[in-house]
Amino acid sequence: MSTGDENHGSNxxxxxxxxxxxxxxxxxxxxxxxxxxxxxxxxxxxxxxxxGRAVRVRGAAHAVRAVGRRVAFVVLRQGTSTVQCVVAxxxxxxxxxxxxxxxGLSRESVVDVAGVVSLPREPVHGTTQQQVEIQVKKLHxxxxxxxxxxxxxxxxxxxxxxRRQSQSCKLFPAVNLLHHGQAGEQVVHVGQDKRLDYxxxxxxxxxxxxxxxxxxxxxxxxxxxxxxxxxxxIHTPKLIGGxxxxxxxxxxxxxxxxxxxxxxxxxLHKQMAVCGGFERVFEVGPVFRAxxxxxxxxxxxxxxxxxxxxxxxxxxxxxxxxDRLFVAMFxxxxxxxxxxxxxxxxxxxxxxxxxxxxxxxxxYDEGIGxxxxxxxxxEAMGDLNTExxxxxxxxxxxxxGTDLYMxxxxxxxxxxxxxxxxxxxxxxxxxxxxxxxxxxxISGAQRVHIPxxxxxxxxxxxxxxxxxxxxxxxxxxxxxxxxxxxVGLERVVMLFCGLGNIRKASLFPRDPRRLQP
Numbered sequence: 035m036s037t038g039d040e041n042h043g044s045n046x047x048x049x050x051x052x053x054x055x056x057x058x059x060x061x062x063x064x065x066x067x068x069x070x071x072x073x074x075x076x077x078x079x080x081x082x083x084x085x086g087r088a089v090r091v092r093g094a095a096h097a098v099r100a101v102g103r104r105v106a107f108v109v110l111r112q113g114t115s116t117v118q119c120v121v122a123x124x125x126x127x128x129x130x131x132x133x134x135x136x137x138g139l140s141r142e143s144v145v146d147v148a149g150v151v152s153l154p155r156e157p158v159h160g161t162t163q164q165q166v167e168i169q170v171k172k173l174h175x176x177x178x179x180x181x182x183x184x185x186x187x188x189x190x191x192x193x194x195x196x197r198r199q200s201q202s203c204k205l206f207p208a209v210n211l212l213h214h215g216q217a218g219e220q221v222v223h224v225g226q227d228k229r230l231d232y233x234x235x236x237x238x239x240x241x242x243x244x245x246x247x248x249x250x251x252x253x254x255x256x257x258x259x260x261x262x263x264x265x266x267x268i269h270t271p272k273l274i275g276g277x278x279x280x281x282x283x284x285x286x287x288x289x290x291x292x293x294x295x296x297x298x299x300x301x302l303h304k305q306m307a308v309c310g311g312f313e314r315v316f317e318v319g320p321v322f323r324a325x326x327x328x329x330x331x332x333x334x335x336x337x338x339x340x341x342x343x344x345x346x347x348x349x350x351x352x353x354x355x356x357d358r359l360f361v362a363m364f365x366x367x368x369x370x371x372x373x374x375x376x377x378x379x380x381x382x383x384x385x386x387x388x389x390x391x392x393x394x395x396x397x398y399d400e401g402i403g404x405x406x407x408x409x410x411x412x413e414a415m416g417d418l419n420t421e422x423x424x425x426x427x428x429x430x431x432x433x434x435g436t437d438l439y440m441x442x443x444x445x446x447x448x449x450x451x452x453x454x455x456x457x458x459x460x461x462x463x464x465x466x467x468x469x470x471x472x473x474x475x476i477s478g479a480q481r482v483h484i485p486x487x488x489x490x491x492x493x494x495x496x497x498x499x500x501x502x503x504x505x506x507x508x509x510x511x512x513x514x515x516x517x518x519x520x521v522g523l524e525r526v527v528m529l530f531c532g533l534g535n536i537r538k539a540s541l542f543p544r545d546p547r548r549l550q551p
Contacts, residue, residue, distance in 0.1 A: 057148075057172035058132040069172060072148040077115040080166050084151045091117070091147050091168065092176065094238070096187070100137035108136050108170075109161055110147055111187075114240045114377065117163040118154070119147050121170045132173050142179035142187065142235070148172035184232045185224050187239055226537065233542055233551055241381035244374035245539060249527045251371055253318060255363045256339050263355065265314040265341065270303035272296055272320060275501055283325045285334075296322035299520055301452065302505040304342040305481055309513045313344040321522070326546050329420075330535045331473060331525060335544040339526070342481075342518035349454070349464040349480035350395075352517040353440055356468060356476060357393040360438065364389055367530065375531070384532025387470065389438035394430070397443045398462070404429045415461065417448040420473075427472020442466040444479075451491040454480040454517075464517070470529040478519025485509040 061067070075089035096111035108119045121136040123129045139145065149170040157164040229236040236242060257267065273289060274297050284295040297303075300317050307315045321338035345351050364387060367375070378384070405412050410425050412418065418426065430439050446455050446463040456462040465479030482488045485506050489499050492506075499506065527539040537543040542551060 056131060058129075058135050058174060060175045060178065061146075067174075069146075069148045072172070077110065077112040077117045077163060080117055080151060080163050080168075082153060082165050084166065085153050087151050088171075089149065089151055089168065092144065093147075095139045095141055095143045095145055095179075098137065098139050098141065100133070103130065104133065106133045106136035108139065108145070108147070108173075110145065110168075111238075114243045115163065116161040118158045118161050118167040119149065119170050120152075120167055121173060132170070135173055135175065136170075139175060140179045140181045142183060142238075143175055144177040144179075146172075146174040146176055183235060185229060185235055187235060226535065230537060230543065230548065231551070237541070239381070240377045242538075244377040245527065245531065245533070246541060247374050248367060248371050248378070248531065249523060249539065251367060252363060252526050252530075253337075253339070253523060255366050256318065256359065257316070259359045259362050260314075260316045260341060260355075263314070263358075265316045265343070266312050268304065268307050268312065268315045268317050269319060270297070270300040270307070270317060272322070274302070283323060285322050285324045298323055299338060300340050301450075301520070302502065304340055304518065305452070305516065306505065306508045308342050308344060308516045309483075309508050309511070313514070314341075315343075316341045318523070321520075328546055331528070333522075333524065333536055333540060333543055333545055336525075336536075336540065337523035338520055339523055340518065340520045342516060345480060345515045345517050349466075349517045350442075352478055352480070352519060353393075353395065353442070353466055356440070356466075356478065356519060360468070361389065361391065361393065363526075364438075364530065378531050378533075382531070382533055382538070387437050387530055387532075388431070388435060390434075390436045393468075394434050394436050394439040395442055395466075396430070396439065398441055398445065399443070401426050401430075401441050404433075415445040415447060417444075418474075423469065423474060424472040427469055430469075431472075437471050438468070440466050440468050449479060451495045451497060452481050452488060453491075454482050466519075468519075468521075470526075471532065473525075473529055475525055475529055476519050476521040478517065480515065480517035483509055483513040483515055 069090055072088045072090040075084075075087075075091055077091055077093060080089070091110060091112065093110040093112035095108055096116055097109040098106065100106045104123045106121045108121060109116050110119050121129075121133050123133050147168055147170055149168040149172070151166055152169050153165065154167050158167055237246075261267070273287075273294055275289075275292070275294055284298055286293065286295045288294070299321055300319065304315055304317060317338070317340045319338055319340075320335055322335050323332070324334065325332065341352075341355065343352060343355065368386070401418075402412050405422055405426055408425060408429060410422055412422055426441075427437070431437055442465070443456065443462045444465045444467065446453065446461060449463045449465050454464045456464055463479060465477075467474050468476035468478075482491065488506050488509060492499055492502065522536075524536050524539040527533070528536045531539075533539055537545065
């Protein structure tokens with residue numbers, strides 16, 4: 035007796051081929067279909083050794099050009115890879131309908147091409163696959179894009195940085211279809227806000243494809259390095275009863291009749307996890323900040339990379355982990371993401387990050403002294419503003435030859451309430467910031483594990499102790515000395531790749547003015 039499951043698993047039921055005997059047309063109703071004799075292939079994997087092979091490829095119609103009624107050329111894009119597809123009518127007028135279909139495709143329409151891999155007479159300029167093309171035998175339009183796109187995939191987002199004449203402000207080079215060339219189009223600069231309004235289209239550009247592949251690698255290396263050093267990945271709550279950082283910059287909400295807010299960081303709960311016996315923990319998760327910060331480096335929601343660990347002798351043990359982690363991360367990106375970094379550089383030119391095998395550490399007072407010698411006024415025992423950070427980055431680069439350094443022993447007054455004061459001088463704290471290209475990227479410190487001191491410092495910062503009572507109480511049951519840090523994933527990518535604006539490193543950015551798409 036049939037159970038109805040015979041076709042599940044590795045052997046799906048056969049499906050009818052779309053387009054009937056003609057072998058071309060629009061696919062109706064979202065139907066899936068097979069094309070016997072044509073195996074699926076990725077554009078990036080096409081190579082000269084595949085000449086003569088029958089393949090099937092799905093992608094976006096990146097560019098279309100008709101040559102009379104007999105031939106049309108479609109550049110098919112899949113991710114960041116492109117290949118030229120030749121649609122030609124047979125002698126006697128056969129397949130002229132397929133040529134008309136190809137010529138009428140709107141850019142960005144999703145199409146299926148079934149054809150034979152062939153070697154062009156000359157390299158196809160303007161496609162990533164220059165040594166092969168596809169002679170099309172069957173063509174189906176899976177999803178037609180609207181003819182008038184709000185933005186084009188082939189445009190830069192904005193004028194920025196040094197210029198390259200060969201770019202002509204385009205995200206893809208001009209497509210030279212079948213060596214005939216294509217007339218240059220008028221370049222239109224599309225502002226970043228408009229690109230973010232239509233982010234789905236904007237993400238299709240090579241630079242954006244590369245940025246988020248780099249971002250994925252950053253997250254993976256963060257996990258891998260910390261796992262190799264005995265850390266355990268955790269997930270802390272994002273719905274909490276009170277501020278996790280101090281101050282009023284939280285997104286408040288009603289939590290089943292009681293006041294709640296979105297966590298500004300996993301700070302309190304990752305410390306509680308350490309007190310719970312997990313001596314080394316890390317987390318990758320969302321962080322919410324309600325500051326009205328309309329700057330190039332702030333977001334209201336970002337991905338936090340956080341770590342917390344037991345300290346044995348000195349809070350520099352945390353700095354040691356930061357050093358090994360980020361040197362390994364940047365080494366990995368430079369070694370394994372060369373293609374992506376080159377793609378980003380073509381769109382957003384940047385200088386490779388300079389860093390030392392062992393990350394430079396200087397004390398806060400030394401950094402302030404360097405600024406004063408350079409004529410920069412800094413408030414005594416105050417935090418560094420953006421201009422001072424930039425200037426200090428330039429001074430450090432000139433003196434030590436690095437874009438990556440740590441600034442240690444910050445004044446206690448400018449650090450969060452849970453930061454441990456220095457035992458030799460409580461005006462300073464066992465804390466540090468890490469800077470890349472003159473901008474703060476990491477904030478870390480030894481934490482206060484003494485509940486009475488913690489409560490006093492919270493009260494001094496205007497934090498209602500009752501709202502964090504569970505956090506403070508967790509240290510009353512025995513708590514080891516510990517410390518850690520937090521860094522924004524998007525900021526790491528922005529600064530390593532020299533993007534200039536954090537929104538370029540956020541898939542769907544959320545800032546004080548943006549909640550869509």
